[in-house]
Amino acid sequence: MSQTTRADARKNRDLLLAAAREAVAEHGTDASLRDIARRASVGIGTLYRHFPTREALLEALLNANFDVLHARADSLLASPDPGDALMTWLGELAAGAATYQGLPESIMNALADEESGLHASCAQMRSAGGRLLERAQQAGSIRSDVTLSEVIALTLGLAWAAERSEASDLAARLLSTAMYGLAARDH
Amino acid sequence: MSQTTRADARKNRDLLLAAAREAVAEHGTDASLRDIARRASVGIGTLYRHFPTREALLEALLNANFDVLHARADSLLASPDPGDALMTWLGELAAGAATYQGLPESIMNALADEESGLHASCAQMRSAGGRLLERAQQAGSIRSDVTLSEVIALTLGLAWAAERSEASDLAARLLSTAMYGLAARDH
DNA sequence: TGACTACCGGAGCGATGCTCCGTATATTGA
DNA sequence: TCAATATACGGAGCATCGCTCCGGTAGTCA
Numbered sequence: 001m002s003q004t005t006r007a008d009a010r011k012n013r014d015l016l017l018a019a020a021r022e023a024v025a026e027h028g029t030d031a032s033l034r035d036i037a038r039r040a041s042v043g044i045g046t047l048y049r050h051f052p053t054r055e056a057l058l059e060a061l062l063n064a065n066f067d068v069l070h071a072r073a074d075s076l077l078a079s080p081d082p083g084d085a086l087m088t089w090l091g092e093l094a095a096g097a098a099t100y101q102g103l104p105e106s107i108m109n110a111l112a113d114e115e116s117g118l119h120a121s122c123a124q125m126r127s128a129g130g131r132l133l134e135r136a137q138q139a140g141s142i143r144s145d146v147t148l149s150e151v152i153a154l155t156l157g158l159a160w161a162a163e164r165s166e167a168s169d170l171a172a173r174l175l176s177t178a179m180y181g182l183a184a185r186d187h
Numbered sequence: 188m189s190q191t192t193r194a195d196a197r198k199n200r201d202l203l204l205a206a207a208r209e210a211v212a213e214h215g216t217d218a219s220l221r222d223i224a225r226r227a228s229v230g231i232g233t234l235y236r237h238f239p240t241r242e243a244l245l246e247a248l249l250n251a252n253f254d255v256l257h258a259r260a261d262s263l264l265a266s267p268d269p270g271d272a273l274m275t276w277l278g279e280l281a282a283g284a285a286t287y288q289g290l291p292e293s294i295m296n297a298l299a300d301e302e303s304g305l306h307a308s309c310a311q312m313r314s315a316g317g318r319l320l321e322r323a324q325q326a327g328s329i330r331s332d333v334t335l336s337e338v339i340a341l342t343l344g345l346a347w348a349a350e351r352s353e354a355s356d357l358a359a360r361l362l363s364t365a366m367y368g369l370a371a372r373d374h
Numbered sequence: 375t376g377a378c379t380a381c382c383g384g385a386g387c388g389a390t391g392c393t394c395c396g397t398a399t400a401t402t403g404a
Numbered sequence: 405t406c407a408a409t410a411t412a413c414g415g416a417g418c419a420t421c422g423c424t425c426c427g428g429t430a431g432t433c434a
Contacts, residue, residue: 006400009412032390043414048392108351146364149352154361157348161340164295174341177333181368193380193431220422230383235423375434382429390421398413404406 013050015040020057028101029058056117058106065096066121073128083141086132087179090155093129094171097159104160111152126152143184154178200237202227207244215288216245243304245293252283253308260315270328273319274366277342280316281358284346291347298339313339330371341365 019039023031033054037047051057072092076085097104110118111126126148133151136142158178162171206226210218220241224234238244259279263272284291297305298313313335320338323329345365349358 006411008400012413033392034390037414044392045394045414046412049412054391108348112351112353143364149354150357150361150364153348153352153357154345154365157344157361158341160347161295161344164299165336165340166299167336170337170340174337174344177330177337177368178341178365179368180370180372181364181366183367185367195431196381199382219420221420224383231423232383232425233381236381241422377434378432380429380431383427385425387424388422391419393418394416396414396416398411400409400411402407402409404408 009050012040012042012046015042016047016050016057017060020061024058024061024100029103029106030054033057053117055106055110059118059121062118062121065099066125069093069096069125070128073132077131077135081141082132082136082139083183086129086136086142087176089129089132090151090179091172091175093125093152094155094159094162094175097156098163098171101163104156104163108153108156108160111149140184142182146182151182196237199227199229199233202229203234203237203244204247207248211245211248211287216290216293217241220244240304242293242297242306246305246308249305249308252286253312256280256283256312257315260319264318264322268328269319269323269326270370273316273323273329274363276316276319277338277366278359278362280312280339281342281346281349281362284343285350285358288350291343291350295340295343295347298336327371329369333369338369 016036019036019042020031022039023036027035033047034044036057037044040047047057051060069089069092073089076089079085079088097107106118107122110116110122113119129152130148133142133146133148137144137146155175158174159171161174167173203223206223206229207218209226210223214222220234221231223244224231227234234244238247256276256279260276263276266272266275284294293305294309297303297309300306316339317335320329320333320335324331324333342362345361346358348361354360
């Protein structure tokens with residue numbers, strides 16, 4: 001990929017990503033694309049050539065984060081308490097979704113729309129969590145009548161609610177409350 | 188108010204509300220205001236004169252709904268089981284928030300922004316629920332370390348998540364799950 | 375009926391997302 | 405070293421948006 005790519009193209013791509021990181025940090029996931037191009041000292045056309053879609057740009061921006069979350073799920077798969085493992089991971093998912101304003105919405109939309117440039121990454125992340133959920137359910141610590149999509153939707157929904165609030169720990173509080181609801185009742 | 192208002196003004200206001208109801212039903216709470224004016228066969232300036240803000244327009248549109256929810260809270264206050272009463276009401280809140288695409292977001296924003304034209308209605312609705320929560324907590328059916336704002340945020344968060352999904356009963360399922368988490372544990 | 379005032383309509387501004395194409399330049403082979 | 409070619413660049417341009425502002429219209433009251 002990098003051998004057949006012209007040097008200036010690669011440079012502009014990097015400039016765009018850096019500019020996007022800045023702009024999205026400031027204005028959330030629907031930051032102005034024109035503004036991003038301006039920050040990168042690049043024409044708007046160049047932005048669209050590299051990232052045909054806002055979602056494609058976000059995908060590139062969040063790649064590393066998704067990888068971390070994915071690896072984390074794998075390592076948690078080996079932890080002793082399956083229930084705690086799932087809860088920990090969902091907490092980290094919520095925290096990760098709070099990186100940028102609007103991220104919970106972007107992820108939620110991407111999961112629902114297979115055409116989205118962000119769909120693949122998100123779906124992969126989701127299935128990583130799926131293995132954790134399955135284990136927790138088999139261990140009997142999580143209700144068996146609950147779906148992976150539901151658990152993810154719940155987590156992102158709470159992360160979404162938290163970003164519209166002054167209380168910085170709202171997401172964590174809500175999530176821990178909701179967790180009691182997910183717990184299996186063994187009597 | 189209506190005596191001192193010119194007849195054509197009142198007529199245009201009604202036309203605008205009808206048009207808004209249509210447009211918002213089709214495109215959600217951030218429907219194009221220009222489009223609403225067009226549907227009402229009215230100039231864009233007229234729209235802004237009657238409703239200086241999108242939130243003001245929404246407020247007028249949702250007035251009746253808020254009233255219903257408020258009255259419902261009052262009547263549920265007399266029901267035998269305080270815990271069920273709260274749960275029922277939150278379910279109706281979630282259902283009401285699903286009336287229009289984007290409504291959960293509008294309400295959540297309005298609650299956070301005191302300047303919003305929608306704030307008063309929403310805050311009033313929230314406190315109606317507050318009485319239900321208080322009663323449920325005093326009855327010992329709901330955890331006492333949970334805040335009114337948290338319960339509302341949780342409910343709207345789940346309603347938000349549900350509107351991005353094919354499963355039509357997602358909101359109800361998530362809410363009932365989360366409710367187990369809100370329940371007080373008496374042993 | 376006339377005057378007065380409340381009200382109307384839409385041109386216009388800055389900004390957005392996105393496309394399209396003439397131009398410039400990095401790269402490769404002679 | 406110097407074309408030739410493919411590749412990438414830049415931004416004008418279109419439709420749309422939210423919102424303002426003001427010249428014109430028409431209800432209303434004496």
